[in-house]
Amino acid sequence: MILKGSQRGEGTDLATHLMNTYDNEFIEIGEVHGAVAEDLHGAFAEFEAVSLGTKAREYLYSLSISPPSKMSREQYADTIREIEKGLGLTGQPRAVVFHVKDGREHCHVVWSRINxxxxxxxxMSHDHSRLMDMACKLARKYGFELPDGLKKWEAKQRFEKDYLEATRAENAQAExxxxxxxxRAAQITEAYNQSDTAEAFRAALEQQGxxxxxxxxxxxxxxxxxxxxHSLSRHIKGHKPKDKKAKLAGLSxxxxxxxxxxxxxxxxIAQARLDAQRKHEETSEAMAKAQAELRALKDKRQRKEQxxxxxxxxxxxxxxxxxxxxxxxxxEERLLLHxxxxxxxxxxxxxxxxxxADLIGRVPGLRSVLGPLQNLTHLDPKERHRLEDEALSRRHARERQSIERRKGKLALVEKREQQSRAKALRLEQRLEGKIRLTAEQSAHISKETLAQAEHKAMQDFYDAARDQGLWQQRVFEEGELRQTFNDAAGIDATPPNSGDGDSHTPDPHDDPDDDGDDDDPKMRRRRGKGYGYRRDSD
Structure with missing residues (x-):
């Protein structure tokens, strides 16, 4: 049994997500407790209204319960009671939603954190640890087999995860x-293990894209x-933080x-790769297989859309x-009242x-004495009719407003489903490009064109950045570059003080490219600071 919980706000967005029928085959609102509204949007809006009296921004606690096999509603109810008791949320307003996604049933429980x-x-301190303990307890109670992580947790062993605990943003990116x-972590870790230096690691990552x-x-x-x-160090697995920091110190x-x-x-680079891919011709056998896979994806999307x-x-x-x-x-009510x-x-x-009533209204003396009594007792039948009409109109307006609110929330859910369909279409298009690239590579299409296109795109970008002054270049003083090179190579380039006058001192009126090297007087030197050569006309 897997339990995942987190504090969060944005109740409207959460309600829309939970009611998304495009990503879920079946949705059932099992319970709405502690709220007047019977729907999720209205209940979460009430939870948010209560939280406005506090400083809390994450006024909800959202929990997902994913059992390895099907559970009964009574088992779910018992599980929810155990969890909210362990988290200290007993008696708090909550909503329970059941989903069936890809044939697997799971449950979402959302509590209001405001007392x-x-x-x-x-x-909600240490909620992760408490959820892990309760997951072990509940799995043993219902006879579920524990995964490796929960087994080690139950044995109080240190559990080094070989996977990343994905955030909501990373899950959205993966979809x-x-x-x-x-x-992603496997690719980055492989590049890290195969690299000896930080620069080699950076080059290996560029090869991975x-x-x-x-x-x-x-x-x-x-x-x-x-x-x-993405965070670089977070995706390097199996290495200590100090080792990663030491190796990455070579990156400036x-x-x-x-x-x-x-x-x-x-x-x-992506655009250059796409342009290069468009230049290749489709091969018959490989593209037939790719098109079959693509048709399967399109059929699935169209079926879900229907x-x-x-x-x-x-x-x-x-x-x-x-x-x-x-x-x-x-x-009918208006007609009956009329x-x-x-x-x-x-x-x-x-x-x-x-x-x-008309007489009292016309005579000032009677109006001052009997007018207040008449208003309190509604003796005037015309006034009573007017009040009945207004009361009926106000109630009808509230009922119409409730219907409009239901229509507005329904529009939000449909908008979210439309976004899910658009996301699935984009994934289908990206998979279509990858399938086409795989088919082309299987037909022995040259990869040099892609490499050249990527290299040209990177070179054009670096040249443009350099021209616009976006890169910070280092300006060497005269002789500093030679000294830096000699220090790195361990060469002692200090000239001996022989006094024999054999050393050559460059004359500014001589060849401007003469560097004064005794071994080879034909060697050239740069004048002044920075890049470029001094012209003879200077």
Whole structure:
């Protein structure tokens, strides 16, 4: 049993995510407790309204329960009670949602962290450890087999994860690009293990399609081919932090691009790769296999779109029926009230009361004495009819507003489903490009064209950056470059003080390229600072 929990805000976004029928085959709202609203958007809006009386920004605690096999609703209820007792959330308002995704059922539980009695957020310290302990306990209770990580946790052993605990942003990137954090970490770790120096590591990462950049928050980051930014040290597995820091010390942040520059370079390389791929012709056998795989992806997407369209139509029809029933009932109520008031107005008692009320209203003396009494007791039947009309109109307006709110939340859910469809389409397009590239490579299409295109894109980017002054270059003083080289090579280049006058001292009026080297007077030297040669006309 896997338990994953986190504190968060943005209740509207979470409710929309939980009601997304495109990514989930089945959705069931199991329970909404501690809220007036019966839907997730309304309940989470109430939780947020309560949190405004505190300083808490992450006013929700979201938990996912993923059992290895199907559980009954009673087992889920018992599990939720155990977990909220262990987390200190007993009695807090909550919502329970059941999902079926790719044939696997799991459960989401969202609690409000705000204690309405103290108006403070419940502290959730060490929730990860508590969830791990409860996952072991519940798995033993229901007879589930523990995964390796929980086995080591239960034995109180140090568990070095060989995978990355993906964040919500990384999960979204994996869905969009098809590259999981584990795959990325394996590539970066392999490049790290095969490199002896920091520069070799950077070159190996470039071969894998990653660009090392400097960051304001971290020492170094990598930018992938899609322009996404990732922590470099976090993706190097199996090495101690001090060893990674020592090896990466050879990378100079001054000579690395910034994150924005690396993103621009990644886009240029991707565009160059795409342009090079378009120059190749499709091969018959490889492309037939690729097209078959692509058709399978398109069929899956189209099937999900059709199922989602059916569910959307059912939701919209349900809201439309409720709206039509509401409008019909309100029209009947208005008609019945009008008939009742009309029948009453024709009676003798109504005319007497109206005449008395008119008399009180016309005579100042009576109005000052009997007017307040008449207003309190509603003796004037016309005034009572007006108040009944207004009360009915206000109630009808509230009911219509409730329907409009349901329609608005439904629009949010449909928008999220449309975003999921667009994400699936982008993934399909990227997979289409990768399949085409694989087919071309299997047909012995030369890879030199791609390498040349990428190299040209990188060279053009570096040249443009240098021309615009985006790179910080080092300006050597006269003789400093030679001295730096000699120091690095361990060469003692100090001339002996022989006094025999054999050493050659350059004359500024002689050849401007003469460096004064005794061994080879034909050697040339640079004059002044920086780059470039001095011209004879200077």
């Amino acid at each position: 309405v009695e103290t108006m403070r957020a419940i502290h 969009e690009t098809g590259i999981t954090p584990e795959m 990653y660009i090392v950049a400097k960051s304001d928050r971290r020492d170094f980051v990598v930018v992938d081919e899609f322009g996404n930014v 942040a001054v000579h690395l691009p910034s994150v924005e520059q690396a993103k621009e370079l990644a886009l240029q 199922e989602s369209a059916i569910r959307q139509a059912a939701r919209r029809l349900k809201v439309q029926i409720a709206e039509q029933e509401l409008l019909t009932r309100q029209q 008939v009742a008031q009309l029948a009453e107005s024709k009676g003798f008692l109504f005319r007497i009361r109206s005449t008395v």
